[in-house]
Each structure stands twice: as structure tokens, then as C-alpha cells.
Amino acid sequence: QQQVKQSPQSLIVQKGGISIINCAYENTAFDYFPWYQQFPGKGPALLIAIRPDVSEKKEGRFTISFNKSAKQFSLHIMDSQPGDSATYFCASNTGGFKTIFGAGTRLFVKA
Amino acid sequence: NAGVTQTPKFQVLKTGQSMTLQCAQDMNHEYMSWYRQDPGMGLRLIHYSVGAGITDQGEVPNGYNVSRSTTEDFPLRLLSAAPSQTSVYFCASSPTTGELFFGEGSRLTVL
Numbered sequence: 565q566q567q568v569k570q571s572p573q574s575l576i577v578q579k580g581g582i583s584i585i586n587c588a589y590e591n592t593a594f595d596y597f598p599w600y601q602q603f604p605g606k607g608p609a610l611l612i613a614i615r616p617d618v619s620e621k622k623e624g625r626f627t628i629s630f631n632k633s634a635k636q637f638s639l640h641i642m643d644s645q646p647g648d649s650a651t652y653f654c655a656s657n658t659g660g661f662k663t664i665f666g667a668g669t670r671l672f673v674k675a
Numbered sequence: 676n677a678g679v680t681q682t683p684k685f686q687v688l689k690t691g692q693s694m695t696l697q698c699a700q701d702m703n704h705e706y707m708s709w710y711r712q713d714p715g716m717g718l719r720l721i722h723y724s725v726g727a728g729i730t731d732q733g734e735v736p737n738g739y740n741v742s743r744s745t746t747e748d749f750p751l752r753l754l755s756a757a758p759s760q761t762s763v764y765f766c767a768s769s770p771t772t773g774e775l776f777f778g779e780g781s782r783l784t785v786l
Contacts (some may be wrong), residue, residue: 607777
């Protein structure tokens with residue numbers, strides 16, 4: 565069963581535009597919601613994360629919006645750049661381990 | 676600081692052969708885990724460990740074995756390789772805060 569559902573599968577955005585990726589989770593025990601960025605041939609790396617006691621977290625051009633009642637969270641990339649082209653994964657866990665991932669979104673930013 | 680080191684980076688096996696993927700971390704993290712990455716399916720958790728001597732199954736454990744005799748090492752054993760196990764395998768370690776630190780991956784092909 566897929567506990568974390570991610571959309572869209574792929575996304576093409578113009579340089580300077582906003583990229584939005586969405587995730588929905590099922591397990592209400594999840595208490596940590598990270599986003600990972602992966603470049604080809606590399607392992608994923610943490611981009612930004614949020615805990616359910618806040619509704620939004622911003623780090624530079626990256627923002628997580630969190631809706632606890634809807635069990636949804638999203639990643640917004642402002643002023644998208646070609647260097648942001650990568651695969652993005654949302655994830656969730658409880659107590660810091662057994663992290664479950666979404667299926668991933670391939671982002672391409674056109675110059 | 677090496678972080679998470681995986682070996683080998685590439686491996687080709689014949690159906691029925693066994694092998695071990697090695698993973699070592701030097702960050703003194705308690706949690707370690709193994710994931711497989713397949714196109715369109717994201718990262719799926721195979722096995723994880725919350726400390727030396729303690730392991731548990733993830734989402735897709737069948738055909739794999741793990742042990743955790745030290746904090747640093749968490750090898751993944753394929754008992755009898757099958758073509759369905761062709762994948763990219765990632766080892767990760769994490770502190771109790773939940774952030775995963777990934778290795779560079781091991782690409783396995785089973786013929």
C-alpha cells in the first residue's frame with residue numbers, strides 16, 4: 565500500500581516560474597515531513613522539512629505548506645532555475661525512522 | 676568526513692547467485708536503512724535498524740537479509756538473486772531527528 569502519494573510525476577517550468585509539487589499521506593502518526601532532492605547518479609539529499617506543529621516553512625526559494633486536516637503538504641520552488649532540474653521526493657516518518665517516500669517528481673526548468 | 680559509504684557501486688549477478696552490499700557510516704547515527712529505487716516507484720524501504728543488534732522489515736523485505744553487529748555497518752544480503760531485484764540500492768543513516776543521509780548508491784543487475 566502506498567502511504568505517501570505524490571503528484572505530478574513530471575513537471576516542466578520556465579525559468580523564473582513557480583514549481584509546485586504535492587503530497588498526500590494516510591498515516592496520522594507521521595510527525596516529520598521532509599522533501600529530498602536527487603540529481604542523476606547521486607543519492608537523495610534533504611532539501612527542507614517540516615513538523616506538523618507549523619503550517620509553513622520557508623528556506624530561501626523553497627517553501628513547504630502543510631495542511632494537517634487535509635493530510636497534505638506541498639513544496640513550492642520560487643524563481644525556479646535550470647539548476648533546480650532534478651527529481652524531488654516527499655517523505656514521512658514517525659519518531660525519526662522508517663521513512664516512507666512518495667514516487668517522485670521529475671522537474672525540468674527551461675532556460 | 677566520508678558520511679555513508681556503499682560498495683560496490685556496480686554489480687552484475689546471474690539468477691540464483693548471492694551477494695552482499697556493504698554500507699558503512701562514520702557519523703555515529705543510531706538509525707540505518709536500505710532502500711531500493713525503481714523508475715516510477717520512488718524509494719521503497721527494504722529493512723531498517725534502530726541500533727546495533729536491532730533490525731526490522733520495511734515495505735519490501737522478501738529476498739533480502741540484514742544484520743547490524745556494529746553502529747557503523749549495515750550490510751544487505753541477497754540470498755538468491757532474481758531479475759526482479761535489478762535496481763539501484765541506497766543505504767542511509769539518520770540521527771534521531773529523522774533526516775536521512777544517503778550513500779551514492781549501488782546499481783545491481785541480475786541476469
